[in-house]
Amino acid sequence: MKIDHLLLLAQVHKAGSLSAAARQLGCPKATLSRRLAALETSVGARLFVPGASRMTLTELGQQLAERAARHDDDIAETRQWLASRDATPQGRLRVAVPAEFATLLLADSFARFVRRYPRVTLEVDTTPRRVDLFNEPYDVAVRMGAIDEPELVARRFMVLERGLFASPAYLRSRPAPRAPADLAGHDFVLLSQARGLPRTLQNGRQTAEVEARGPLEANAIGLVLALARAGGGIGSFPVGMVAPDVAAGTLVPVLPDWRHEPLPVHLLTASRRLMPAKTRAFIDHLFETQPDWAREAPLGLPAPAFEG
Structure with a gap:
Protein backbone atom coordinates (compact mmCIF):
# COMPACT_ATOMS: atom_id res chain seq x y z
CA MET A 1 0.00 0.00 0.00
CA LYS A 2 1.52 3.31 -1.12
CA ILE A 3 1.28 6.33 1.17
CA ASP A 4 0.72 8.57 -1.86
CA HIS A 5 -2.42 6.60 -2.74
CA LEU A 6 -3.76 7.00 0.80
CA LEU A 7 -3.25 10.75 0.58
CA LEU A 8 -5.11 10.76 -2.76
CA LEU A 9 -8.01 9.04 -1.06
CA ALA A 10 -8.06 11.79 1.56
CA GLN A 11 -8.03 14.46 -1.15
CA VAL A 12 -10.93 12.82 -3.01
CA HIS A 13 -12.95 12.51 0.19
CA LYS A 14 -12.27 16.18 1.03
CA ALA A 15 -13.14 17.38 -2.52
CA GLY A 16 -16.41 15.39 -2.58
CA SER A 17 -15.94 13.95 -6.06
CA LEU A 18 -13.33 12.41 -8.30
CA SER A 19 -13.62 15.24 -10.84
CA ALA A 20 -13.20 17.99 -8.23
CA ALA A 21 -10.19 16.23 -6.70
CA ALA A 22 -8.59 15.80 -10.14
CA ARG A 23 -8.99 19.55 -10.83
CA GLN A 24 -7.51 20.51 -7.44
CA LEU A 25 -4.58 18.15 -7.83
CA GLY A 26 -3.94 19.00 -11.48
CA CYS A 27 -4.13 15.29 -12.23
CA PRO A 28 -6.12 13.56 -15.00
CA LYS A 29 -9.27 11.94 -13.69
CA ALA A 30 -8.36 8.63 -15.31
CA THR A 31 -4.97 8.60 -13.58
CA LEU A 32 -6.57 9.33 -10.24
CA SER A 33 -9.11 6.56 -10.76
CA ARG A 34 -6.36 4.04 -11.59
CA ARG A 35 -4.42 4.92 -8.43
CA LEU A 36 -7.48 4.57 -6.23
CA ALA A 37 -8.22 1.20 -7.83
CA ALA A 38 -4.63 0.18 -7.03
CA LEU A 39 -5.22 1.26 -3.42
CA GLU A 40 -8.32 -0.94 -3.21
CA THR A 41 -6.29 -3.87 -4.56
CA SER A 42 -3.50 -3.37 -2.03
CA VAL A 43 -6.01 -3.05 0.85
CA GLY A 44 -7.89 -6.13 -0.35
CA ALA A 45 -11.32 -4.59 0.18
CA ARG A 46 -13.70 -2.18 -1.50
CA LEU A 47 -13.29 1.47 -0.52
CA PHE A 48 -16.07 2.82 -2.80
CA VAL A 49 -19.66 1.60 -3.12
CA PRO A 50 -19.91 0.10 -6.62
CA GLY A 51 -22.62 1.42 -8.91
CA ALA A 52 -23.46 4.44 -6.75
CA SER A 53 -24.68 7.52 -8.65
CA ARG A 54 -22.06 9.65 -6.92
CA MET A 55 -18.79 8.82 -5.22
CA THR A 56 -19.70 7.03 -1.99
CA LEU A 57 -17.15 5.55 0.37
CA THR A 58 -17.70 2.26 2.12
CA GLU A 59 -17.39 2.17 5.91
CA LEU A 60 -13.76 1.04 5.58
CA GLY A 61 -13.13 3.67 2.90
CA GLN A 62 -14.55 6.37 5.18
CA GLN A 63 -12.37 5.28 8.12
CA LEU A 64 -9.27 5.05 5.94
CA ALA A 65 -9.92 8.44 4.35
CA GLU A 66 -10.34 10.11 7.74
CA ARG A 67 -7.08 8.60 9.00
CA ALA A 68 -5.28 9.60 5.80
CA ALA A 69 -6.69 13.14 6.11
CA ARG A 70 -5.01 13.57 9.49
CA HIS A 71 -1.66 12.67 7.93
CA ASP A 72 -2.39 14.96 4.98
CA ASP A 73 -2.97 17.86 7.39
CA ASP A 74 0.29 17.03 9.20
CA ILE A 75 2.17 17.04 5.91
CA ALA A 76 0.62 20.37 4.90
CA GLU A 77 1.61 21.84 8.25
CA THR A 78 5.13 20.48 7.82
CA ARG A 79 5.36 22.07 4.37
CA GLN A 80 4.25 25.41 5.81
CA TRP A 81 6.83 25.05 8.58
CA LEU A 82 9.59 24.35 6.06
CA ALA A 83 8.52 27.32 3.94
CA SER A 84 8.57 29.49 7.06
CA ARG A 85 12.06 28.31 7.93
CA ASP A 86 13.23 29.07 4.40
CA ALA A 87 11.81 32.59 4.62
CA THR A 88 12.61 33.46 8.23
CA PRO A 89 16.21 33.60 9.54
CA GLN A 90 16.29 31.48 12.67
CA GLU A 161 44.14 49.70 2.55
CA ARG A 162 46.94 49.98 5.09
CA GLY A 163 49.23 52.89 5.92
CA LEU A 164 51.70 54.09 8.55
CA PHE A 165 50.61 56.16 11.53
CA ALA A 166 52.17 57.59 14.68
CA SER A 167 51.14 59.85 17.54
CA PRO A 168 51.98 63.60 17.46
CA ALA A 169 54.06 63.08 20.61
CA TYR A 170 56.25 60.48 18.89
CA LEU A 171 56.69 62.63 15.76
CA ARG A 172 57.77 65.59 17.90
CA SER A 173 60.60 63.44 19.29
CA ARG A 174 62.08 62.48 15.90
CA PRO A 175 62.56 64.16 12.53
CA ALA A 176 59.47 63.40 10.44
CA PRO A 177 60.19 60.85 7.64
CA ARG A 178 60.15 62.38 4.18
CA ALA A 179 60.90 59.21 2.22
CA PRO A 180 60.73 55.44 2.93
CA ALA A 181 64.51 55.36 3.47
CA ASP A 182 64.07 57.69 6.47
CA LEU A 183 62.07 55.00 8.30
CA ALA A 184 65.29 53.13 9.09
CA GLY A 185 65.93 55.62 11.87
CA HIS A 186 62.51 55.21 13.50
CA ASP A 187 60.95 52.87 16.05
CA PHE A 188 57.95 50.76 15.09
CA VAL A 189 55.30 49.18 17.27
CA LEU A 190 55.29 45.68 15.86
CA LEU A 191 52.63 43.03 15.45
CA SER A 192 54.29 39.76 16.50
CA GLN A 193 52.89 37.81 13.56
CA ALA A 194 54.72 40.16 11.16
CA ARG A 195 58.04 40.14 13.03
CA GLY A 196 61.04 40.14 10.72
CA LEU A 197 59.04 40.35 7.53
CA PRO A 198 59.99 43.01 4.98
CA ARG A 199 57.16 45.45 4.35
CA THR A 200 56.51 46.68 0.84
CA LEU A 201 55.27 50.24 0.47
CA GLN A 202 53.66 51.48 -2.73
CA ASN A 203 53.26 54.95 -4.19
CA GLY A 204 51.75 54.60 -7.62
CA ARG A 205 54.27 52.51 -9.55
CA GLN A 206 57.03 53.11 -7.03
CA THR A 207 57.78 50.49 -4.39
CA ALA A 208 60.09 50.43 -1.39
CA GLU A 209 61.02 47.67 1.07
CA VAL A 210 61.06 48.69 4.71
CA GLU A 211 62.30 46.52 7.56
CA ALA A 212 60.35 47.57 10.64
CA ARG A 213 62.15 47.38 13.99
CA GLY A 214 61.38 48.61 17.45
CA PRO A 215 61.39 47.85 21.15
CA LEU A 216 57.61 47.36 21.41
CA GLU A 217 55.83 44.26 20.14
CA ALA A 218 52.36 42.77 20.74
CA ASN A 219 50.36 39.90 19.27
CA ALA A 220 47.08 41.85 19.07
CA ILE A 221 46.44 44.70 16.65
CA GLY A 222 44.27 46.45 19.25
CA LEU A 223 47.21 46.65 21.66
CA VAL A 224 49.55 47.74 18.86
CA LEU A 225 47.10 50.56 18.15
CA ALA A 226 46.99 51.59 21.82
CA LEU A 227 50.81 51.59 22.00
CA ALA A 228 51.05 53.76 18.89
CA ARG A 229 48.56 56.22 20.35
CA ALA A 230 50.68 56.35 23.50
CA GLY A 231 53.76 57.39 21.51
CA GLY A 232 55.50 54.02 21.34
CA GLY A 233 56.40 54.34 17.68
CA ILE A 234 55.06 54.04 14.14
CA GLY A 235 52.36 51.43 13.50
CA SER A 236 50.85 49.90 10.38
CA PHE A 237 47.03 49.97 10.38
CA PRO A 238 44.06 49.81 8.01
CA VAL A 239 43.34 53.39 6.99
CA GLY A 240 39.64 53.18 7.74
CA MET A 241 40.16 51.62 11.14
CA VAL A 242 42.24 54.55 12.41
CA ALA A 243 40.24 57.29 10.65
CA PRO A 244 38.61 58.34 13.96
CA ASP A 245 42.09 58.68 15.53
CA VAL A 246 43.29 60.82 12.63
CA ALA A 247 40.17 62.98 12.89
CA ALA A 248 40.68 63.36 16.65
CA GLY A 249 44.40 64.12 16.25
CA THR A 250 45.59 61.13 18.34
CA LEU A 251 47.35 59.66 15.27
CA VAL A 252 48.98 61.30 12.27
CA PRO A 253 49.65 59.67 8.87
CA VAL A 254 53.32 58.99 8.20
CA LEU A 255 54.35 59.19 4.51
CA PRO A 256 50.65 59.46 3.52
CA ASP A 257 51.41 58.92 -0.18
CA TRP A 258 52.89 55.50 0.59
CA ARG A 259 50.70 52.51 1.45
CA HIS A 260 51.12 48.79 2.02
CA GLU A 261 49.65 46.34 -0.47
CA PRO A 262 45.86 46.16 0.11
Missing part, protein backbone atom coordinates in the same frame (compact mmCIF):
# COMPACT_ATOMS: atom_id res chain seq x y z
CA GLY A 91 18.43 29.00 14.58
CA ARG A 92 22.07 28.98 15.67
CA LEU A 93 24.57 30.69 13.37
CA ARG A 94 28.23 29.94 14.05
CA VAL A 95 30.84 32.31 12.61
CA ALA A 96 34.65 32.02 12.75
CA VAL A 97 36.40 35.40 12.65
CA PRO A 98 39.81 36.80 13.70
CA ALA A 99 39.45 38.22 17.21
CA GLU A 100 40.82 41.70 16.58
CA PHE A 101 38.91 42.11 13.34
CA ALA A 102 35.71 41.20 15.17
CA THR A 103 36.45 43.53 18.09
CA LEU A 104 37.55 46.57 16.12
CA LEU A 105 35.35 46.35 13.03
CA LEU A 106 32.42 43.95 13.41
CA ALA A 107 31.17 44.09 17.01
CA ASP A 108 28.57 46.77 16.31
CA SER A 109 27.35 44.94 13.20
CA PHE A 110 27.00 41.67 15.14
CA ALA A 111 24.92 43.36 17.83
CA ARG A 112 22.67 44.99 15.24
CA PHE A 113 22.19 41.64 13.48
CA VAL A 114 20.70 39.86 16.50
CA ARG A 115 18.45 42.84 17.19
CA ARG A 116 17.29 42.69 13.60
CA TYR A 117 16.80 38.90 13.61
CA PRO A 118 15.80 37.94 17.17
CA ARG A 119 15.19 34.30 16.22
CA VAL A 120 18.87 33.81 15.35
CA THR A 121 21.46 32.98 18.00
CA LEU A 122 24.82 34.26 16.78
CA GLU A 123 27.87 32.41 18.09
CA VAL A 124 31.15 34.17 17.26
CA ASP A 125 34.27 31.99 17.51
CA THR A 126 37.59 33.88 17.49
CA THR A 127 39.78 30.79 17.22
CA PRO A 128 43.06 31.68 15.46
CA ARG A 129 43.13 28.38 13.54
CA ARG A 130 41.70 27.86 10.07
CA VAL A 131 38.35 26.12 10.57
CA ASP A 132 37.09 23.34 8.27
CA LEU A 133 33.75 24.50 6.89
CA PHE A 134 32.97 21.07 5.45
CA ASN A 135 33.55 19.01 8.58
CA GLU A 136 32.96 21.45 11.44
CA PRO A 137 29.68 23.15 12.45
CA TYR A 138 30.52 26.61 11.10
CA ASP A 139 28.22 28.53 8.77
CA VAL A 140 30.56 31.40 7.80
CA ALA A 141 34.27 32.10 8.18
CA VAL A 142 35.92 35.50 7.84
CA ARG A 143 39.36 35.09 6.30
CA MET A 144 42.11 37.66 5.79
CA GLY A 145 44.40 37.56 2.77
CA ALA A 146 44.32 35.47 -0.41
CA ILE A 147 42.09 32.39 -0.55
CA ASP A 148 43.80 29.11 -1.45
CA GLU A 149 40.80 26.80 -0.98
CA PRO A 150 39.04 26.73 -4.38
CA GLU A 151 36.39 24.28 -3.14
CA LEU A 152 34.94 26.98 -0.87
CA VAL A 153 32.66 29.83 -1.94
CA ALA A 154 34.47 33.10 -1.23
CA ARG A 155 32.82 36.50 -1.37
CA ARG A 156 35.13 39.46 -1.01
CA PHE A 157 33.83 41.49 1.89
CA MET A 158 36.24 44.42 1.88
CA VAL A 159 39.79 45.40 1.03
CA LEU A 160 41.87 46.94 3.81
CA LEU A 263 44.71 43.20 2.22
CA PRO A 264 41.50 41.47 1.05
CA VAL A 265 38.97 40.12 3.54
CA HIS A 266 36.62 37.33 2.42
CA LEU A 267 33.45 35.72 3.73
CA LEU A 268 33.62 31.97 3.19
CA THR A 269 30.84 29.38 3.05
CA ALA A 270 30.92 25.70 2.14
CA SER A 271 28.27 26.09 -0.57
CA ARG A 272 26.10 28.68 -2.25
CA ARG A 273 23.37 26.14 -3.08
CA LEU A 274 20.46 25.83 -0.62
CA MET A 275 22.03 28.40 1.70
CA PRO A 276 19.93 28.72 4.89
CA ALA A 277 18.01 31.95 5.35
CA LYS A 278 20.01 32.78 8.49
CA THR A 279 23.32 32.55 6.59
CA ARG A 280 22.19 34.63 3.64
CA ALA A 281 20.66 37.22 5.97
CA PHE A 282 23.92 37.43 7.93
CA ILE A 283 26.06 37.95 4.83
CA ASP A 284 23.65 40.55 3.44
CA HIS A 285 23.60 42.32 6.82
CA LEU A 286 27.41 42.53 6.96
CA PHE A 287 27.50 44.24 3.57
CA GLU A 288 24.65 46.58 4.52
CA THR A 289 26.42 47.65 7.72
CA GLN A 290 29.92 48.05 6.30
CA PRO A 291 31.64 51.27 7.34
CA ASP A 292 31.65 53.84 4.58
CA TRP A 293 35.41 53.60 4.08
CA ALA A 294 35.08 49.86 3.30
CA ARG A 295 32.52 50.33 0.54
CA GLU A 296 35.02 51.62 -2.00
CA ALA A 297 37.65 49.20 -3.29
CA PRO A 298 41.05 50.96 -3.15
CA LEU A 299 43.55 51.29 -5.96
CA GLY A 300 41.02 50.54 -8.69
CA LEU A 301 40.21 47.02 -7.50
CA PRO A 302 36.84 45.67 -8.70
CA ALA A 303 33.81 45.69 -6.43
CA PRO A 304 33.22 42.68 -4.15
CA ALA A 305 31.66 39.64 -5.85
CA PHE A 306 31.20 35.91 -5.37
CA GLU A 307 34.20 33.82 -6.30
CA GLY A 308 34.78 30.11 -6.49
Whole structure:
Protein backbone atom coordinates (compact mmCIF):
# COMPACT_ATOMS: atom_id res chain seq x y z
CA MET A 1 0.00 0.00 0.00
CA LYS A 2 1.52 3.31 -1.12
CA ILE A 3 1.28 6.33 1.17
CA ASP A 4 0.72 8.57 -1.86
CA HIS A 5 -2.42 6.60 -2.74
CA LEU A 6 -3.76 7.00 0.80
CA LEU A 7 -3.25 10.75 0.58
CA LEU A 8 -5.11 10.76 -2.76
CA LEU A 9 -8.01 9.04 -1.06
CA ALA A 10 -8.06 11.79 1.56
CA GLN A 11 -8.03 14.46 -1.15
CA VAL A 12 -10.93 12.82 -3.01
CA HIS A 13 -12.95 12.51 0.19
CA LYS A 14 -12.27 16.18 1.03
CA ALA A 15 -13.14 17.38 -2.52
CA GLY A 16 -16.41 15.39 -2.58
CA SER A 17 -15.94 13.95 -6.06
CA LEU A 18 -13.33 12.41 -8.30
CA SER A 19 -13.62 15.24 -10.84
CA ALA A 20 -13.20 17.99 -8.23
CA ALA A 21 -10.19 16.23 -6.70
CA ALA A 22 -8.59 15.80 -10.14
CA ARG A 23 -8.99 19.55 -10.83
CA GLN A 24 -7.51 20.51 -7.44
CA LEU A 25 -4.58 18.15 -7.83
CA GLY A 26 -3.94 19.00 -11.48
CA CYS A 27 -4.13 15.29 -12.23
CA PRO A 28 -6.12 13.56 -15.00
CA LYS A 29 -9.27 11.94 -13.69
CA ALA A 30 -8.36 8.63 -15.31
CA THR A 31 -4.97 8.60 -13.58
CA LEU A 32 -6.57 9.33 -10.24
CA SER A 33 -9.11 6.56 -10.76
CA ARG A 34 -6.36 4.04 -11.59
CA ARG A 35 -4.42 4.92 -8.43
CA LEU A 36 -7.48 4.57 -6.23
CA ALA A 37 -8.22 1.20 -7.83
CA ALA A 38 -4.63 0.18 -7.03
CA LEU A 39 -5.22 1.26 -3.42
CA GLU A 40 -8.32 -0.94 -3.21
CA THR A 41 -6.29 -3.87 -4.56
CA SER A 42 -3.50 -3.37 -2.03
CA VAL A 43 -6.01 -3.05 0.85
CA GLY A 44 -7.89 -6.13 -0.35
CA ALA A 45 -11.32 -4.59 0.18
CA ARG A 46 -13.70 -2.18 -1.50
CA LEU A 47 -13.29 1.47 -0.52
CA PHE A 48 -16.07 2.82 -2.80
CA VAL A 49 -19.66 1.60 -3.12
CA PRO A 50 -19.91 0.10 -6.62
CA GLY A 51 -22.62 1.42 -8.91
CA ALA A 52 -23.46 4.44 -6.75
CA SER A 53 -24.68 7.52 -8.65
CA ARG A 54 -22.06 9.65 -6.92
CA MET A 55 -18.79 8.82 -5.22
CA THR A 56 -19.70 7.03 -1.99
CA LEU A 57 -17.15 5.55 0.37
CA THR A 58 -17.70 2.26 2.12
CA GLU A 59 -17.39 2.17 5.91
CA LEU A 60 -13.76 1.04 5.58
CA GLY A 61 -13.13 3.67 2.90
CA GLN A 62 -14.55 6.37 5.18
CA GLN A 63 -12.37 5.28 8.12
CA LEU A 64 -9.27 5.05 5.94
CA ALA A 65 -9.92 8.44 4.35
CA GLU A 66 -10.34 10.11 7.74
CA ARG A 67 -7.08 8.60 9.00
CA ALA A 68 -5.28 9.60 5.80
CA ALA A 69 -6.69 13.14 6.11
CA ARG A 70 -5.01 13.57 9.49
CA HIS A 71 -1.66 12.67 7.93
CA ASP A 72 -2.39 14.96 4.98
CA ASP A 73 -2.97 17.86 7.39
CA ASP A 74 0.29 17.03 9.20
CA ILE A 75 2.17 17.04 5.91
CA ALA A 76 0.62 20.37 4.90
CA GLU A 77 1.61 21.84 8.25
CA THR A 78 5.13 20.48 7.82
CA ARG A 79 5.36 22.07 4.37
CA GLN A 80 4.25 25.41 5.81
CA TRP A 81 6.83 25.05 8.58
CA LEU A 82 9.59 24.35 6.06
CA ALA A 83 8.52 27.32 3.94
CA SER A 84 8.57 29.49 7.06
CA ARG A 85 12.06 28.31 7.93
CA ASP A 86 13.23 29.07 4.40
CA ALA A 87 11.81 32.59 4.62
CA THR A 88 12.61 33.46 8.23
CA PRO A 89 16.21 33.60 9.54
CA GLN A 90 16.29 31.48 12.67
CA GLY A 91 18.43 29.00 14.58
CA ARG A 92 22.07 28.98 15.67
CA LEU A 93 24.57 30.69 13.37
CA ARG A 94 28.23 29.94 14.05
CA VAL A 95 30.84 32.31 12.61
CA ALA A 96 34.65 32.02 12.75
CA VAL A 97 36.40 35.40 12.65
CA PRO A 98 39.81 36.80 13.70
CA ALA A 99 39.45 38.22 17.21
CA GLU A 100 40.82 41.70 16.58
CA PHE A 101 38.91 42.11 13.34
CA ALA A 102 35.71 41.20 15.17
CA THR A 103 36.45 43.53 18.09
CA LEU A 104 37.55 46.57 16.12
CA LEU A 105 35.35 46.35 13.03
CA LEU A 106 32.42 43.95 13.41
CA ALA A 107 31.17 44.09 17.01
CA ASP A 108 28.57 46.77 16.31
CA SER A 109 27.35 44.94 13.20
CA PHE A 110 27.00 41.67 15.14
CA ALA A 111 24.92 43.36 17.83
CA ARG A 112 22.67 44.99 15.24
CA PHE A 113 22.19 41.64 13.48
CA VAL A 114 20.70 39.86 16.50
CA ARG A 115 18.45 42.84 17.19
CA ARG A 116 17.29 42.69 13.60
CA TYR A 117 16.80 38.90 13.61
CA PRO A 118 15.80 37.94 17.17
CA ARG A 119 15.19 34.30 16.22
CA VAL A 120 18.87 33.81 15.35
CA THR A 121 21.46 32.98 18.00
CA LEU A 122 24.82 34.26 16.78
CA GLU A 123 27.87 32.41 18.09
CA VAL A 124 31.15 34.17 17.26
CA ASP A 125 34.27 31.99 17.51
CA THR A 126 37.59 33.88 17.49
CA THR A 127 39.78 30.79 17.22
CA PRO A 128 43.06 31.68 15.46
CA ARG A 129 43.13 28.38 13.54
CA ARG A 130 41.70 27.86 10.07
CA VAL A 131 38.35 26.12 10.57
CA ASP A 132 37.09 23.34 8.27
CA LEU A 133 33.75 24.50 6.89
CA PHE A 134 32.97 21.07 5.45
CA ASN A 135 33.55 19.01 8.58
CA GLU A 136 32.96 21.45 11.44
CA PRO A 137 29.68 23.15 12.45
CA TYR A 138 30.52 26.61 11.10
CA ASP A 139 28.22 28.53 8.77
CA VAL A 140 30.56 31.40 7.80
CA ALA A 141 34.27 32.10 8.18
CA VAL A 142 35.92 35.50 7.84
CA ARG A 143 39.36 35.09 6.30
CA MET A 144 42.11 37.66 5.79
CA GLY A 145 44.40 37.56 2.77
CA ALA A 146 44.32 35.47 -0.41
CA ILE A 147 42.09 32.39 -0.55
CA ASP A 148 43.80 29.11 -1.45
CA GLU A 149 40.80 26.80 -0.98
CA PRO A 150 39.04 26.73 -4.38
CA GLU A 151 36.39 24.28 -3.14
CA LEU A 152 34.94 26.98 -0.87
CA VAL A 153 32.66 29.83 -1.94
CA ALA A 154 34.47 33.10 -1.23
CA ARG A 155 32.82 36.50 -1.37
CA ARG A 156 35.13 39.46 -1.01
CA PHE A 157 33.83 41.49 1.89
CA MET A 158 36.24 44.42 1.88
CA VAL A 159 39.79 45.40 1.03
CA LEU A 160 41.87 46.94 3.81
CA GLU A 161 44.14 49.70 2.55
CA ARG A 162 46.94 49.98 5.09
CA GLY A 163 49.23 52.89 5.92
CA LEU A 164 51.70 54.09 8.55
CA PHE A 165 50.61 56.16 11.53
CA ALA A 166 52.17 57.59 14.68
CA SER A 167 51.14 59.85 17.54
CA PRO A 168 51.98 63.60 17.46
CA ALA A 169 54.06 63.08 20.61
CA TYR A 170 56.25 60.48 18.89
CA LEU A 171 56.69 62.63 15.76
CA ARG A 172 57.77 65.59 17.90
CA SER A 173 60.60 63.44 19.29
CA ARG A 174 62.08 62.48 15.90
CA PRO A 175 62.56 64.16 12.53
CA ALA A 176 59.47 63.40 10.44
CA PRO A 177 60.19 60.85 7.64
CA ARG A 178 60.15 62.38 4.18
CA ALA A 179 60.90 59.21 2.22
CA PRO A 180 60.73 55.44 2.93
CA ALA A 181 64.51 55.36 3.47
CA ASP A 182 64.07 57.69 6.47
CA LEU A 183 62.07 55.00 8.30
CA ALA A 184 65.29 53.13 9.09
CA GLY A 185 65.93 55.62 11.87
CA HIS A 186 62.51 55.21 13.50
CA ASP A 187 60.95 52.87 16.05
CA PHE A 188 57.95 50.76 15.09
CA VAL A 189 55.30 49.18 17.27
CA LEU A 190 55.29 45.68 15.86
CA LEU A 191 52.63 43.03 15.45
CA SER A 192 54.29 39.76 16.50
CA GLN A 193 52.89 37.81 13.56
CA ALA A 194 54.72 40.16 11.16
CA ARG A 195 58.04 40.14 13.03
CA GLY A 196 61.04 40.14 10.72
CA LEU A 197 59.04 40.35 7.53
CA PRO A 198 59.99 43.01 4.98
CA ARG A 199 57.16 45.45 4.35
CA THR A 200 56.51 46.68 0.84
CA LEU A 201 55.27 50.24 0.47
CA GLN A 202 53.66 51.48 -2.73
CA ASN A 203 53.26 54.95 -4.19
CA GLY A 204 51.75 54.60 -7.62
CA ARG A 205 54.27 52.51 -9.55
CA GLN A 206 57.03 53.11 -7.03
CA THR A 207 57.78 50.49 -4.39
CA ALA A 208 60.09 50.43 -1.39
CA GLU A 209 61.02 47.67 1.07
CA VAL A 210 61.06 48.69 4.71
CA GLU A 211 62.30 46.52 7.56
CA ALA A 212 60.35 47.57 10.64
CA ARG A 213 62.15 47.38 13.99
CA GLY A 214 61.38 48.61 17.45
CA PRO A 215 61.39 47.85 21.15
CA LEU A 216 57.61 47.36 21.41
CA GLU A 217 55.83 44.26 20.14
CA ALA A 218 52.36 42.77 20.74
CA ASN A 219 50.36 39.90 19.27
CA ALA A 220 47.08 41.85 19.07
CA ILE A 221 46.44 44.70 16.65
CA GLY A 222 44.27 46.45 19.25
CA LEU A 223 47.21 46.65 21.66
CA VAL A 224 49.55 47.74 18.86
CA LEU A 225 47.10 50.56 18.15
CA ALA A 226 46.99 51.59 21.82
CA LEU A 227 50.81 51.59 22.00
CA ALA A 228 51.05 53.76 18.89
CA ARG A 229 48.56 56.22 20.35
CA ALA A 230 50.68 56.35 23.50
CA GLY A 231 53.76 57.39 21.51
CA GLY A 232 55.50 54.02 21.34
CA GLY A 233 56.40 54.34 17.68
CA ILE A 234 55.06 54.04 14.14
CA GLY A 235 52.36 51.43 13.50
CA SER A 236 50.85 49.90 10.38
CA PHE A 237 47.03 49.97 10.38
CA PRO A 238 44.06 49.81 8.01
CA VAL A 239 43.34 53.39 6.99
CA GLY A 240 39.64 53.18 7.74
CA MET A 241 40.16 51.62 11.14
CA VAL A 242 42.24 54.55 12.41
CA ALA A 243 40.24 57.29 10.65
CA PRO A 244 38.61 58.34 13.96
CA ASP A 245 42.09 58.68 15.53
CA VAL A 246 43.29 60.82 12.63
CA ALA A 247 40.17 62.98 12.89
CA ALA A 248 40.68 63.36 16.65
CA GLY A 249 44.40 64.12 16.25
CA THR A 250 45.59 61.13 18.34
CA LEU A 251 47.35 59.66 15.27
CA VAL A 252 48.98 61.30 12.27
CA PRO A 253 49.65 59.67 8.87
CA VAL A 254 53.32 58.99 8.20
CA LEU A 255 54.35 59.19 4.51
CA PRO A 256 50.65 59.46 3.52
CA ASP A 257 51.41 58.92 -0.18
CA TRP A 258 52.89 55.50 0.59
CA ARG A 259 50.70 52.51 1.45
CA HIS A 260 51.12 48.79 2.02
CA GLU A 261 49.65 46.34 -0.47
CA PRO A 262 45.86 46.16 0.11
CA LEU A 263 44.71 43.20 2.22
CA PRO A 264 41.50 41.47 1.05
CA VAL A 265 38.97 40.12 3.54
CA HIS A 266 36.62 37.33 2.42
CA LEU A 267 33.45 35.72 3.73
CA LEU A 268 33.62 31.97 3.19
CA THR A 269 30.84 29.38 3.05
CA ALA A 270 30.92 25.70 2.14
CA SER A 271 28.27 26.09 -0.57
CA ARG A 272 26.10 28.68 -2.25
CA ARG A 273 23.37 26.14 -3.08
CA LEU A 274 20.46 25.83 -0.62
CA MET A 275 22.03 28.40 1.70
CA PRO A 276 19.93 28.72 4.89
CA ALA A 277 18.01 31.95 5.35
CA LYS A 278 20.01 32.78 8.49
CA THR A 279 23.32 32.55 6.59
CA ARG A 280 22.19 34.63 3.64
CA ALA A 281 20.66 37.22 5.97
CA PHE A 282 23.92 37.43 7.93
CA ILE A 283 26.06 37.95 4.83
CA ASP A 284 23.65 40.55 3.44
CA HIS A 285 23.60 42.32 6.82
CA LEU A 286 27.41 42.53 6.96
CA PHE A 287 27.50 44.24 3.57
CA GLU A 288 24.65 46.58 4.52
CA THR A 289 26.42 47.65 7.72
CA GLN A 290 29.92 48.05 6.30
CA PRO A 291 31.64 51.27 7.34
CA ASP A 292 31.65 53.84 4.58
CA TRP A 293 35.41 53.60 4.08
CA ALA A 294 35.08 49.86 3.30
CA ARG A 295 32.52 50.33 0.54
CA GLU A 296 35.02 51.62 -2.00
CA ALA A 297 37.65 49.20 -3.29
CA PRO A 298 41.05 50.96 -3.15
CA LEU A 299 43.55 51.29 -5.96
CA GLY A 300 41.02 50.54 -8.69
CA LEU A 301 40.21 47.02 -7.50
CA PRO A 302 36.84 45.67 -8.70
CA ALA A 303 33.81 45.69 -6.43
CA PRO A 304 33.22 42.68 -4.15
CA ALA A 305 31.66 39.64 -5.85
CA PHE A 306 31.20 35.91 -5.37
CA GLU A 307 34.20 33.82 -6.30
CA GLY A 308 34.78 30.11 -6.49
